[in-house]
Structures are given as structure tokens and as C-alpha cells.
Amino acid sequence: MSTAIAQKRSFAAVLWDYLTTVDHKKIGKLYLYGGGFFFLLGGIEAMIIRIQLIKPENDFISAGLYNEMITMHGTTMIFFAAMPLLLGLMNAVMPLQIGARDVAFPFVNALGFWLFLFGGIMLNVSWLTGAPDAGWTGYAPLSTLSPGHGVDYYVLGLQISGAGTLMGGINFLVTIVNMRAPGMTFMRMPLFSWTTFVASVLILFAFPALTVGLFLMMFDRMFGSAFFDVALGGNSIIWQHLFWIFGHPEVYILILPAFGIFSEIFATFSKKRLFGYTAMVFATILIAFLGFMVWAHHMFTVGMGPVANSIFAVATMAIAVPTGIKIFNWLLTLWGGNITINSAMLWSLAFIPSFTIGGMTGVMVATSVADYQYHDTYFVIAHFHYVIVGGTVFGILAALHYWWPLMFNRILNEKLGKLAFWTFFIGFHLTFFIQHFLGLMGMPRRYWVFLKNQELDLGNLISSIGAFFMAFGVIVFVINAIYSGIKGKPAPHDPWDARTLEWAVATPVPHYNFKQLPLVRGLDPLWIEKTEGNGKLTPAEPIGDIHMPNGSILPFIMSVGFFIAGLGFIYHMDNNLAYILLFGGMALALVCMLIRSLKDDHGYHIHKEELEREAD
Amino acid sequence: MKGWMGKFKVLSLLGFVALFLSACGKENLTALDPKGYGAEKSLDLIILPTVIMSFVFLVVMVIFTIALVRFRKRKGREDFIPKQVEGNKTLETVWTIIPILLIIIIAVPTVWYTFVLADKADAKDHINIGVTGNQYWWHFNYDGMDIQTSQDLYIPVGEKVYLNMLSSDVIHSFWVPTLSGKLDVNPENENTFYIEAYEEGVYWGKCAELCGPSHSLMDFKIVAVSKTEFEQWVADMQSVDPEAVPDNEMAAQGRELFQENNCIGCHAIGSSPVAVGPNLTDFGNRTKLAGVKDMTKENIVAWLLNPEKIKPGNKMTGAYPKLSEEDASLIAEYLMQLKPSEITTEDAGK
Structure with missing residues (x-):
């Protein structure tokens, strides 16, 4: 219905619709497009890195460009690919899962997206003049001393997109606390909504540390302060603490939503309720809580002393316990089930061994005395790719296959899905497993070249070959997405015989989601109604007018304003004319805020009669 | 499809094992064949968690495989609705307690050796060397011996040698995998640790913290010689005449x-x-x-x-x-x- 209308509209109308949308489903799609684009960009950077390391003393790219490549790969993948893809899935699915008509602040939701997008563009604009080259961790004083504007772009790009992410996190928190459907108690909430909630708490508390760190670095680089300058009484180690106080919870911001995704998929395709639901919820909370007090395990070799190293080592190992609980609960969800294996399930099943290896090496790197060897080598590269690719990326791909019918009203092609999975899965293990050994054989990370005759050649060659398999898998997935969009038939209602609320709404999902808010009678509400009722959710309210927010172009313009101001900040050191950009951009953003604050926007109502007509 | 996958898994596993056994890296560069105190203790604590964690991995994989084989959808059972199990208190307690015990087994020696390796009480009784990290080279200053040198660090075998490290510019990290784990070389707060080589040899050292374009080219060597040879070396270095005009x-x-x-x-x-x-x-x-x-x-x-x-x-x-x-x-x-x-x-x- 809504898609049918969309097809008839002109391109300009669709564009305007997406620029002004405040609908969580469309914003979710925008996040997926944006995150997907940056994922491909980060992937190209990864391939260039692996080509450079395909043989010893290679000169495919220069040393300076190599450092830019690794910095951009890491920054792009973490902040502009993995996070927005997850935020996109949360946006598309979470409100439906808890039985809400939208998120709490639709306008802020749109603003969060546009800030992320312009932050990502900001970062990548740096390619024109020289990208950041101090690593994605941006350790001072390498970053504060880095010549050119690369690191300035890094600071402002992350600052702008970080503001957007923070807004997104707060928005999800308010939504989940206030807007659950009648009967949807916290302990009936699906695991994906739970992990969205907990990840949002992490965003709320972790991002301010990054914001502060980035501000200090911005002042050091642009306004002559000396927070990280030892010669002037500063302290360079403080940056590492600020970065990792944010950076470690960030790892859980990435992995917890993936845990939620797998919980949904295992339950659905095993035709079983999630084993140990309560334990799963508390394990999630415990991981998040512990995640805040382990940041210094990234700093065992900084010289913090044995007391700090011991405390952070033991605290880190403790996280293995709730994570282990989760792994076994998933296994027992499969146990005794009636398991369907399709693309979504393949990605989820592959996660179990892959992530368990990542968890194993996690305990190994937490062992401080051993970490003196692992730290800053390819062992660590292998470890965190096992966690982030084997956990988060597998999770995102599983979720895309699983929720594609919900988001795009199509089912992805199974043959292409399996081809993409197997090539990517094999390529992934080829690329990263060998890197554990490369690290212990004496290959530090961020090495532009490795020398001849150090017995590192074979391992690096295998690793690079694996990377090509992964690239092939990604290309097949992209083809699949395009193919299903053009050739695919509309998906049937509830194609997976699923258990949770998002599959109870009409197909395709109307822009108001639920005509009548549903009454939730327990965990897996749709399953309950299928097995004990008539398969339909009991409405919790009579049909009535639905209040909807108006679309707005202001979030877009506001983000453009911050983007322009960011350029002004970067170039005011070189040219006074840049002050025009700085103040002009700020003024533009402030005017948008003023308009939003002073002009009442009451939204509109979808009338009862209209809704009743649509029912026919 | 499945049989092929099984063969692939076995083959790739064998391949990795063969690779691992045939080469654990270049002698005097690899961390897997330690010849110094620090590296030896690190390897002990690499092996212990690896063994324990491999056991956990094995358990997970066994349950995983059995579950997939036994409970995969079969013909004639397509519409089978399994029992909706909520959980199992006993099982859940078991897989909470056992990991805690395993973690304790790893944590105790970890804490112990973290303190042992950080013990600097006897630094005064041993050779002390000031190490300065620079973009992209290393400087060594032998305390009280009136010797300055760069890039190649001569030390006596079988003796603790204390290194007091500071950077002149950005952060570097001092890593000689075969002798010891790494320690960062910061622009502030001098970091101290010791190395002790068990055997004579030339050990490869590398910078392990990104420090600029030539980070990967900041290699150095540790030359461990016998005690008498070291004394000879010290005497020779001390008698250098910087003004000497070569005969050639x-x-x-x-x-x-x-x-x-x-x-x-x-x-x-x-x-x-x-x-x-x-x-x-x-x-x-x-x-x-x-x-x-x-x-x-x-x-x-x-x-x-x-x-x-x-x-x-x-x-x-x-x-x-x-x-x-x-x-x-x-x-x-x-x-x-x-x-x-x-x-x-x-x-x-x-």
C-alpha cells in the first residue's frame, strides 16, 4: 500500500520524503544505506592493507598512506559501519518488537541519523587533503603532533557523529522505558530489545568520555592548549584512559545487540523458547556493568604497575563467565528443537564457534603477563576481528537476512545467501586464524612492511588470500540485496513462523505500525497467540485516531550547519576566511534549533474512519 | 555439501597444526621459543589459558555438533513442535560455577607473576641502562659506565639488566619477543623493567606502538655475549678516542x-x-x-x-x-x- 504509492512517485518526491522523514522504519533504512556504504569503504581500505602485506617489503602503497589506511579502516568500521548498521536494525525493529508506533522522539531520531552521516562524510572528506594517520585509537602525542589536517577531520568527524549516536541512545532508552505495549513488561521483552536497551545505557555513559577526550584533543591541536603535551606539563597517558573508558564499553555496544539478534534467530528457527531467558537478561546486564571497569586491560604495557594490571586482568576474566552462560544457553536453545537451517541461521550458527574462539583469546589477552607478548601484535588483531567480525558482522548479516522481509518486504535469495556465507566464513577464518601465530612469531600490528627472512611470509600470504574470499562474499551479498529488490516477489506475512511482536503487524508494515496497540500476554507474544489463541494479537484499545509526527527538513539542515562549522574549525588556523564557515555553520544550526523551539508542530492525526477503511 | 564441509574442516585443521609445528617462527624473534626470563613466564601463561580454553571450546563444539545433527529438521517431522523449555536451574548453575573455577585457575598465577615481573627491588645491584625511544631509532646509555650507544644493545648473558625507558617524542614500545614481553616507552613517567637472556645470541627487537610512518622499520638488536666478553666490550668502548684519525x-x-x-x-x-x-x-x-x-x-x-x-x-x-x-x-x-x-x-x- 505505502510502497505501491512510493513506486508511483517521482524520484524527487522520494528523496524529499527521506530527507524529511521522522519515521523510525525509514530512518532505520537510511542507517542501513549509510552504514552499508561506509562498510564497503572500510572493506576497500582493508583490501588495500592486505594487498600491501601480501609479500615482505612490498611497496604497493607508501608508509604514510598505509598509516592513513589503517586509521581510516578502523575508524570507519567501528563508528561508521558497525554502529550505524546496528542502530539501523534497532530503529527498524525495536519499536515493533515492544509494540510501539514510533520511538519517543522521532525528530531527534532523524537528527541522530543526519549527524552520523555528516560525521562520516566529514571524516572521509579528509582523503582529499590527507587522512588521519595516528591509528583509530589516536594516541597522543602522535595524534597531537600529526602534521596536516587529517587528525582534525578525525576529531570533528567523530565529535559530530558521536553527538548523533548519543541522541540515538537516549531516544531508545526513553522509548523502551515509556512506550512498551500494554502487558509488555520488562521481563517479557525480546532479547533484541533488551540488548538495545542495555547498549543504549552503555552509549549514554561511554560516549561522554570520548566527547571529553576529543574536545581536549581539539583544543590541543587548534587552540594551543597542552592537555597532552608533556613539555608544557600535560600528560599523554590521560588520552589513553579517556579513549578506553569509552572504547571498551564500545566493544559491548557492538556485541550486545548482536547477542540479541542471535537470541531471536536461534529461538525462531529452533521452534523453541529461548533457553534460560532470565539468565540471558541478567548476563547481558552483568556484561555491560563489568564492561565499564576493565578499560585498562588495553593498557597493560603502559606501565601502570602490578596492582592496576592485576585488578584489570581479573575483572576482565570475570566477563568470560556471563558470556559463557550465554553460549551455553544458546546451545540448549538448539538442543531438542526442530532446527531449520537457512541463511539467517547459517550466520548465527557460524557465530558460535567463531565467537567462542574470540572469547577464548579474550581470556588469553586478559592474562596480563601473557599480554605483554600479545599486546599490539597480530594476535590482538586476530582476537578483536574474531569478536567484531565473528560476533557483530555475522550478527548484522544474520539480522539482515532475518528482518529483510520486515524492512524491505522481500525475502533474500537463499542460494546467493549461502554462497555469500560460505565464502565469507571460510575467508574470515583463513584471514584471521593464522594471525594469532603471526603475532606470537614477532609481527607487531600497524606494520607497513614486514622484513624478508623472518618466516612471516606464508602466514601473511594466507591471510591476504582469505581477505579476497571475504571480499567476494560481501560482493555476493550486495548483489543478492539488489537482485531481491528488483526480481524478488513480495514476502508473505510472517515468513519464518516467528515468535515476537514485530511479525504481528500487517505486511507491508503500515507507517503507523499498529492500528490498535496489542495486548501482550507473555514472552514471545505472537507464539502464545499462535499456539493458544487464534494467531492474532488481542487489541488493547479500540480503533481510534492515531497521532503522528510531521516530517521535517530541520534535522538535515542542522547537520549541514554543524558540518560547515566543522570545516570552519579545521581551517580557521590557516585562513581567517574560515571563520565565516565556522560562525555561518553554527548560525545555521542555531537558527534551525530556534525554529524547532519556537514554532509549534503538533503533528497530525490519522482518523478512525481512514483506518477502518484500510482494514477492508 | 555436509561431507565436503567435514573434509574441509579436517584438512584445514591439519594444515594449521602442520604449519604450527613446522615453524613457530624465526629463532631469536619468535615469542614461542623463549630464551629469557620474562618471555619464559609469558609463554607459561600463554600455554595454561590456551589449554583450559581449548577444553572449553571442545565442550562447546561437541554439544553444538550433536545438537545440529540430532535436532535438525527431518522428513516427516516438519511440523513437529518441540517442548518449550524455560530453562534448567541445575545446568545453569553448573555452567556458571565451572567457568568461575577455570578463571580462578588462570587468575592466580596471572596475579602472582604480574607482581613477580614487576619487582624492581634489586635494580641497584645490577646493570642499569637508560633507553630512549626516538622516531625511529633507539639510544642506550649505560649508567655509571660512561658508554653511549644506539641500535645494538650489548648485554652479558645470564644476568638481569635493568632498562629505564623514556621517549624523546611520541610513544614507542620496547619489544624483544624471545627475551621478554613489551613495555611502552612514554614521553613521561620513566618505565623500568629487566631482561635476562639465558643464551648468547643476537635477539631481534621491534617497536610495538604506532609511532609514525617508519614504525615498522624501528628494529633494534640485543646482543647477549658471555660475561668476560661483555667486560672486554665495556673496556673497549670506554677507551674509544673520538678524535682518532683513521690510518686508511x-x-x-x-x-x-x-x-x-x-x-x-x-x-x-x-x-x-x-x-x-x-x-x-x-x-x-x-x-x-x-x-x-x-x-x-x-x-x-x-x-x-x-x-x-x-x-x-x-x-x-x-x-x-x-x-x-x-x-x-x-x-x-x-x-x-x-x-x-x-x-x-x-x-x-x-
Whole structure:
């Protein structure tokens, strides 16, 4: 219905619709497009890195460009690919899962997206003049001393997109606390909504540390302060603490939503309720809580002393316990089930061994005395790719296959899905497993070249070959997405015989989601109604007018304003004319805020009669 | 499909095992064949968690495989609705308690050796060496011995040698995998640890913290020689005469060019504390040029003519007058005969 209308509209109308949308489903799609684009960009950077390391003393790219490549790969993948893809899935699915008509602040939701997008563009604009080259961790004083504007772009790009992410996190928190459907108690909430909630708490508390760190670095680089300058009484180690106080919870911001995704998929395709639901919820909370007090395990070799190293080592190992609980609960969800294996399930099943290896090496790197060897080598590269690719990326791909019918009203092609999975899965293990050994054989990370005759050649060659398999898998997935969009038939209602609320709404999902808010009678509400009722959710309210927010172009313009101001900040050191950009951009953003604050926007109502007509 | 997958898994597993056994890396570079106290303790704590965690992985994989094989959807069972199990208190308690026990088994030795390795109480009774990390080279200053050197660090075998490390610019990390784990070299807060080599040998060292374009070219060596050889080396280094004019005619000319072009302003010969660039006292005995290139005259000339090509971002580029090829060759002659000691890497067993 809504898609049918969309097809008839002109391109300009669709564009305007997406620029002004405040609908969580469309914003979710925008996040997926944006995150997907940056994922491909980060992937190209990864391939260039692996080509450079395909043989010893290679000169495919220069040393300076190599450092830019690794910095951009890491920054792009973490902040502009993995996070927005997850935020996109949360946006598309979470409100439906808890039985809400939208998120709490639709306008802020749109603003969060546009800030992320312009932050990502900001970062990548740096390619024109020289990208950041101090690593994605941006350790001072390498970053504060880095010549050119690369690191300035890094600071402002992350600052702008970080503001957007923070807004997104707060928005999800308010939504989940206030807007659950009648009967949807916290302990009936699906695991994906739970992990969205907990990840949002992490965003709320972790991002301010990054914001502060980035501000200090911005002042050091642009306004002559000396927070990280030892010669002037500063302290360079403080940056590492600020970065990792944010950076470690960030790892859980990435992995917890993936845990939620797998919980949904295992339950659905095993035709079983999630084993140990309560334990799963508390394990999630415990991981998040512990995640805040382990940041210094990234700093065992900084010289913090044995007391700090011991405390952070033991605290880190403790996280293995709730994570282990989760792994076994998933296994027992499969146990005794009636398991369907399709693309979504393949990605989820592959996660179990892959992530368990990542968890194993996690305990190994937490062992401080051993970490003196692992730290800053390819062992660590292998470890965190096992966690982030084997956990988060597998999770995102599983979720895309699983929720594609919900988001795009199509089912992805199974043959292409399996081809993409197997090539990517094999390529992934080829690329990263060998890197554990490369690290212990004496290959530090961020090495532009490795020398001849150090017995590192074979391992690096295998690793690079694996990377090509992964690239092939990604290309097949992209083809699949395009193919299903053009050739695919509309998906049937509830194609997976699923258990949770998002599959109870009409197909395709109307822009108001639920005509009548549903009454939730327990965990897996749709399953309950299928097995004990008539398969339909009991409405919790009579049909009535639905209040909807108006679309707005202001979030877009506001983000453009911050983007322009960011350029002004970067170039005011070189040219006074840049002050025009700085103040002009700020003024533009402030005017948008003023308009939003002073002009009442009451939204509109979808009338009862209209809704009743649509029912026919 | 499945049988093929099984074969693939077995084959790839065998491949990895073979790879691992055939080569655990280059001798005196790898961390898997330790020849020093720190590296030995680290390897112990690499092996213990690996064994325990491999056991956990095995358990997970067994349950995982059985579950997939037994409970996969079969013909005639398509519509089977399994029992909706909520959980199992006993099982859940078991897989909470066992991991806690396993973690304790790992945590106790971890904490113990973290403290053992950090114990610096006897630093005064041993050799102390000041280490300075620079973009992209290492400087060594032997405390109370009046010896300064760069890139190659001579130490006596079987003795604790304390390193007091500070950076002159950005953060570096001092890593000699075969002897010890790494420790960062920060611009503030001097970091101290010790290395102890069990065997004579030339050990590869690498910088392990991103420090700029030539981060991957900041290699150095630790040359562990016998105690008597070390004493000989110390005596030789202390008796160096920085003013000595070489007998060789070309080298003598090279020395003059070295003075004229004010190379000496950055590069000390002898125990002068000037260390803007690497100390060249025992340059002729170095294992490698600039840490990574073979020590040949050609390479030295190439460096003198265009150091940027060998180490991008180094601080020497553009900091000295342009040299003709002949002049560079003469300077190379001079530098190559700077061999104050009979004790060289040859004496380190290799």
C-alpha cells in the first residue's frame, strides 16, 4: 500500500520524503544505506592493507598512506559501519518488537541519523587533503603532533557523529522505558530489545568520555592548549584512559545487540523458547556493568604497575563467565528443537564457534603477563576481528537476512545467501586464524612492511588470500540485496513462523505500525497467540485516531550547519576566511534549533474512519 | 555439501597444526621459543589459558555438533513442535560455577607473576641502562659506565639488566619477543623493567606502538655475549678516542667530511651525551643499517644520499647539506671502520 504509492512517485518526491522523514522504519533504512556504504569503504581500505602485506617489503602503497589506511579502516568500521548498521536494525525493529508506533522522539531520531552521516562524510572528506594517520585509537602525542589536517577531520568527524549516536541512545532508552505495549513488561521483552536497551545505557555513559577526550584533543591541536603535551606539563597517558573508558564499553555496544539478534534467530528457527531467558537478561546486564571497569586491560604495557594490571586482568576474566552462560544457553536453545537451517541461521550458527574462539583469546589477552607478548601484535588483531567480525558482522548479516522481509518486504535469495556465507566464513577464518601465530612469531600490528627472512611470509600470504574470499562474499551479498529488490516477489506475512511482536503487524508494515496497540500476554507474544489463541494479537484499545509526527527538513539542515562549522574549525588556523564557515555553520544550526523551539508542530492525526477503511 | 564441509574442516585443521609445528617462527624473534626470563613466564601463561580454553571450546563444539545433527529438521517431522523449555536451574548453575573455577585457575598465577615481573627491588645491584625511544631509532646509555650507544644493545648473558625507558617524542614500545614481553616507552613517567637472556645470541627487537610512518622499520638488536666478553666490550668502548684519525686514507678524508658537514652535531662518537641522531661509536660493528638494511657500503651511501627513501619520516632528511656521491662514499668508508671492540655479534654465538 505505502510502497505501491512510493513506486508511483517521482524520484524527487522520494528523496524529499527521506530527507524529511521522522519515521523510525525509514530512518532505520537510511542507517542501513549509510552504514552499508561506509562498510564497503572500510572493506576497500582493508583490501588495500592486505594487498600491501601480501609479500615482505612490498611497496604497493607508501608508509604514510598505509598509516592513513589503517586509521581510516578502523575508524570507519567501528563508528561508521558497525554502529550505524546496528542502530539501523534497532530503529527498524525495536519499536515493533515492544509494540510501539514510533520511538519517543522521532525528530531527534532523524537528527541522530543526519549527524552520523555528516560525521562520516566529514571524516572521509579528509582523503582529499590527507587522512588521519595516528591509528583509530589516536594516541597522543602522535595524534597531537600529526602534521596536516587529517587528525582534525578525525576529531570533528567523530565529535559530530558521536553527538548523533548519543541522541540515538537516549531516544531508545526513553522509548523502551515509556512506550512498551500494554502487558509488555520488562521481563517479557525480546532479547533484541533488551540488548538495545542495555547498549543504549552503555552509549549514554561511554560516549561522554570520548566527547571529553576529543574536545581536549581539539583544543590541543587548534587552540594551543597542552592537555597532552608533556613539555608544557600535560600528560599523554590521560588520552589513553579517556579513549578506553569509552572504547571498551564500545566493544559491548557492538556485541550486545548482536547477542540479541542471535537470541531471536536461534529461538525462531529452533521452534523453541529461548533457553534460560532470565539468565540471558541478567548476563547481558552483568556484561555491560563489568564492561565499564576493565578499560585498562588495553593498557597493560603502559606501565601502570602490578596492582592496576592485576585488578584489570581479573575483572576482565570475570566477563568470560556471563558470556559463557550465554553460549551455553544458546546451545540448549538448539538442543531438542526442530532446527531449520537457512541463511539467517547459517550466520548465527557460524557465530558460535567463531565467537567462542574470540572469547577464548579474550581470556588469553586478559592474562596480563601473557599480554605483554600479545599486546599490539597480530594476535590482538586476530582476537578483536574474531569478536567484531565473528560476533557483530555475522550478527548484522544474520539480522539482515532475518528482518529483510520486515524492512524491505522481500525475502533474500537463499542460494546467493549461502554462497555469500560460505565464502565469507571460510575467508574470515583463513584471514584471521593464522594471525594469532603471526603475532606470537614477532609481527607487531600497524606494520607497513614486514622484513624478508623472518618466516612471516606464508602466514601473511594466507591471510591476504582469505581477505579476497571475504571480499567476494560481501560482493555476493550486495548483489543478492539488489537482485531481491528488483526480481524478488513480495514476502508473505510472517515468513519464518516467528515468535515476537514485530511479525504481528500487517505486511507491508503500515507507517503507523499498529492500528490498535496489542495486548501482550507473555514472552514471545505472537507464539502464545499462535499456539493458544487464534494467531492474532488481542487489541488493547479500540480503533481510534492515531497521532503522528510531521516530517521535517530541520534535522538535515542542522547537520549541514554543524558540518560547515566543522570545516570552519579545521581551517580557521590557516585562513581567517574560515571563520565565516565556522560562525555561518553554527548560525545555521542555531537558527534551525530556534525554529524547532519556537514554532509549534503538533503533528497530525490519522482518523478512525481512514483506518477502518484500510482494514477492508 | 555436509561431507565436503567435514573434509574441509579436517584438512584445514591439519594444515594449521602442520604449519604450527613446522615453524613457530624465526629463532631469536619468535615469542614461542623463549630464551629469557620474562618471555619464559609469558609463554607459561600463554600455554595454561590456551589449554583450559581449548577444553572449553571442545565442550562447546561437541554439544553444538550433536545438537545440529540430532535436532535438525527431518522428513516427516516438519511440523513437529518441540517442548518449550524455560530453562534448567541445575545446568545453569553448573555452567556458571565451572567457568568461575577455570578463571580462578588462570587468575592466580596471572596475579602472582604480574607482581613477580614487576619487582624492581634489586635494580641497584645490577646493570642499569637508560633507553630512549626516538622516531625511529633507539639510544642506550649505560649508567655509571660512561658508554653511549644506539641500535645494538650489548648485554652479558645470564644476568638481569635493568632498562629505564623514556621517549624523546611520541610513544614507542620496547619489544624483544624471545627475551621478554613489551613495555611502552612514554614521553613521561620513566618505565623500568629487566631482561635476562639465558643464551648468547643476537635477539631481534621491534617497536610495538604506532609511532609514525617508519614504525615498522624501528628494529633494534640485543646482543647477549658471555660475561668476560661483555667486560672486554665495556673496556673497549670506554677507551674509544673520538678524535682518532683513521690510518686508511679514504676513511681519513671521510672523517674530515664528517666534521665539515657537522654530522657530529647530531651523531656523537664516543661517550658524548649528544643524541639528536644515533650514536655512531661502534657503527662498523652494527648488525643492520638503520635497523633493517644490510650493512653494506652501497646501502650506507644510499642512506646518506636519500634517507627518506629508506625510512620515510625520519628526522635526518633535509637536516644536513646535500652530499655528492663521492663524499657520501668517503663518509661511508669512515663510518664502516668505526669498530672499537673485537667483541661483535660473531661472539654472540651467531
